Amino acid sequence: MASNTLVSRRGSTARKSARRGNEGAADRSRQRTLISPAQLGRRRGKVFYWVVFALVMVLFTVVFLGPLYWMVTGGLKTTQEVVQSPPTAFPSSIHTENYKQAWTVMDLSRLLFNTLYYAFGALAFQLIFDVAAAYSLSKLRPVFGKVILGMMLATLMIPATVLVVPQYLTVLDVPVFQRNLVNSPWAIWLPSVTNAFNIFLLKRFFDSIPGELLDAAAMDGASPLRTLRSIVLPISRPILGVVSIFAVVGVWKDFLWPMLTLPDPNKQTLNVGIYSLASGVPENVLIAALTIASIPTLLIFLIFQRNIMSGLTAGGLKG
């Protein structure tokens, strides 16, 4: 069943050898797909394959890369050229000063710094609290551990948007602590920890680490913290990478929550800041700003694409 392959794929990230085996299986099946090799081997099949292939290559490049090309070059055009009809494919003259203007007028350095600050803070909190929780639930098995895990997973069943209003009211006046977190980075960092899917993913990974390894460490007198640091974490690097990337990208892409909790223009994220300034700047400067705002996540993607793709299939079926 397809489901089994998906499940085994999930588990296989645990061990390199297993993964290699799985990739091997994928390679073998890749040789035999919908269309038979014999059919493709014939002259007509070959022609057909290359025609379709070329069409798809061109179509995809236009559809998915085209808008990005338009964005980068749109930022180089003059204001008149951006809004002229018909639009031009190449800028008739290059105006890099739009990018400089976007940087200063929209205060992009501040927005960029804010977003980085929130994203990496959220990453730190998620790595510390979610990894610790998953480790505890998987290996230390405390009393009520199953109940706590169940309650965490239950949050996946509640549509996220339903909770926005009560969460916002909570941030306005955090119970017990009596704090107002509006305009404070904690309003982004702490709720980001409540990612039951991360905990589930990490716990599954930790479950696959053989218990004997930890028992041996305990026999040598290592404390649970020491075991986590020197045995569990080094083995878990792939899954930690996946969780980290998704934590950073998650904050980078979020819109509604930062818009509600960070109304101060000096504390806004890129998404919210650009949105609220959008109507006040010339089109070409705005487009330049969009390009600058897109660069960080695109860079993350190009560098870590392998991890992102594997994490996607590992965590694809999220609830």
Added chain:
Amino acid sequence: MSAPTLSPRKATRPRPGHSGPARRDSAREEFLRAVRRNISAHGFLIGAVLCFSLFSWYPMVREFILAFQKNEDGKTTWAGWSNLTYVFNDPAFWQAWRNTLLFTVLALLLGFLVPFVIAVVLNEFRHGQGYLRLLVYLPVMLPPVASVLLFKYFYDPGYGLFNRILAIFHLPEQQWLQDTTTSMLSVVIAATWMNMGGATLIYLAALQGIPGELYEAAELDGAGLLRKIWHVTIPQTRLILSLLLLMQIIATMQVFTEPFLLTNGAGPEGSTTTVVYLIYQYAFNFNNYGSAAALGLVLLVVLAGFSAVYVRLSRSSED
């Protein structure tokens, strides 16, 4: 909800065969060890549990309480069912649901079918798969503000690219976002472009798990291309198809960011007002948290059915 208290189960069952004081000693030792183990285990859990308590579990309870409360002049009173009756009698309620259902149906037609077709085609390619996968996932990494404002330019009736493309094929120009008949479709097209990368890659992973012999067997039985898809590809990926279908229904019924950014939420004559946008309006424009929570409960009830089916299916996939 409060964090669970420490009460180690009486796991220290006396061992048979031991006698007298020795037995009591080891029992006490074991008990102490269990206590110590639980203290450290719960220590690892505390950060995540605290965050979940404040920002997930407590807001969940609060959502229910809010729906039955009224808040006037800073005074909170019991409202009974009046929030719910208010919401149901609001003409915007029915319009928002109609719009949301329209969005969901259109988004499924595009966002569910297109990725599957793309995945089936890509899976046949022996070249360039990495590049094509990269392209499809690229938009997912863009900050939503960038992709949305880009599409706003493409949709512009005057200088937008889309009307240019229509003109090439001698089709009539459209008003896109400014017309009640095309506004929702325009939002769906943009949302699909932004989000379909994830589904495509998950399908692709599922397709690569199909054993090639099945296709060979189907060919021996004289099956053509379409019959192979119908009798092998679809049954083999049925579980993932249905899981993603449910996931997309749940996600698309909560759509907010795309219509909010593209059409300021409401669109021409409220034609893109979605349920979540109405919740947002109640809460943050009218300061009517009770009605927002009541509408949230209605959405929760509608989505609970889909969530329940999803959980059952994904459980069965783990066996």
